[in-house]
Amino acid sequence: MKGKFVTTVLVTLTMLSCNQESKTTAEKEAAPEIKQEMTQVVNHVMTKEQQAALTPEAVLQDFMDGNKRFQSGSTTVRDHSEQARKSAPGQYPKAVVLSCLDSRVPVEDVFDQGLGDIFVGRVAGNFVNEDLLGSMEFACKVAGAKLIFVMGHQHCGAVKGAIDDVKLGNITAMLAKIKPAVNMSQDFAGEKTSKSDEFVKYVSENNVKYAMQQIREKSPILKEMEEKGEIKIAGAFYRLTDGALEFVK
Ligand SMILES: [Zn+2]
Numbered sequence: 001m002k003g004k005f006v007t008t009v010l011v012t013l014t015m016l017s018c019n020q021e022s023k024t025t026a027e028k029e030a031a032p033e034i035k036q037e038m039t040q041v042v043n044h045v046m047t048k049e050q051q052a053a054l055t056p057e058a059v060l061q062d063f064m065d066g067n068k069r070f071q072s073g074s075t076t077v078r079d080h081s082e083q084a085r086k087s088a089p090g091q092y093p094k095a096v097v098l099s100c101l102d103s104r105v106p107v108e109d110v111f112d113q114g115l116g117d118i119f120v121g122r123v124a125g126n127f128v129n130e131d132l133l134g135s136m137e138f139a140c141k142v143a144g145a146k147l148i149f150v151m152g153h154q155h156c157g158a159v160k161g162a163i164d165d166v167k168l169g170n171i172t173a174m175l176a177k178i179k180p181a182v183n184m185s186q187d188f189a190g191e192k193t194s195k196s197d198e199f200v201k202y203v204s205e206n207n208v209k210y211a212m213q214q215i216r217e218k219s220p221i222l223k224e225m226e227e228k229g230e231i232k233i234a235g236a237f238y239r240l241t242d243g244a245l246e247f248v249k
Pocket residue numbers: 100101102124125153155156157158159
């Protein structure tokens with residue numbers, strides 16, 4: 001993790017004139033200052049040793065810190081060409097994220113992660129199936145990732161489609177995977193339609209919960225890793241409007 005984050009160096013240059021000795025203290029204090037902000041560009045990538053030294057809790061904290069930087073517009077500046085060259089021989093990511101397909105959810109950016117830092121599985125509605133569970137087992141059991149993060153999001157079209165019972169081509173079968181979350185949400189007190197932002201949010205949160213349950217129920221490998229403390233399984237609802245994450249228990 002050393003040197004991972006942006007280091008901002010403030011260089012203050014005081015313009016001194018050659019006849020400084022003749023100036024009063026007040027004049028010296030009023031001398032023009034040039035503040036130059038230099039941002040360090042990160043060009044290293046995760047190593048096997050760095051990955052092995054991480055705990056699931058540390059990775060989750062790293063994600064939260066990265067999300068704060070994303071929200072405040074102070075994400076890490078990276079040299080992607082150099083990172084691509086350095087990561088080519090092998091990858092040692094910290095985590096695997098399951099996200100929706102949505103173009104408004106830039107997964108790496110949301111956690112301020114870079115090249116080689118995280119695996120990302122994406123499918124409209126961020127549900128799990130055999131292929132995604134296999135991908136997660138590869139990420140954690142084979143490749144050493146320490147965190148599984150399921151991320152639903154605000155105004156999810158796939159969730160709305162499942163609520164509306166949309167039928168169209170292969171979309172029908174895809175939305176059937178989100179239906180359990182709609183069924184879990186029938187205790188919602190207000191209007192239960194896709195026009196209600198609150199209901200869509202409630203179903204999205206239940207959809208994240210359901211995916212987390214499915215990971216534990218359908219992957220004995222990941223369940224055992226979680227029980228041994230080798231990995232952590234977390235989930236959140238991502239707000240499009242401000243980039244913040246609301247954790248789903
Ligand atoms: Zn979505």
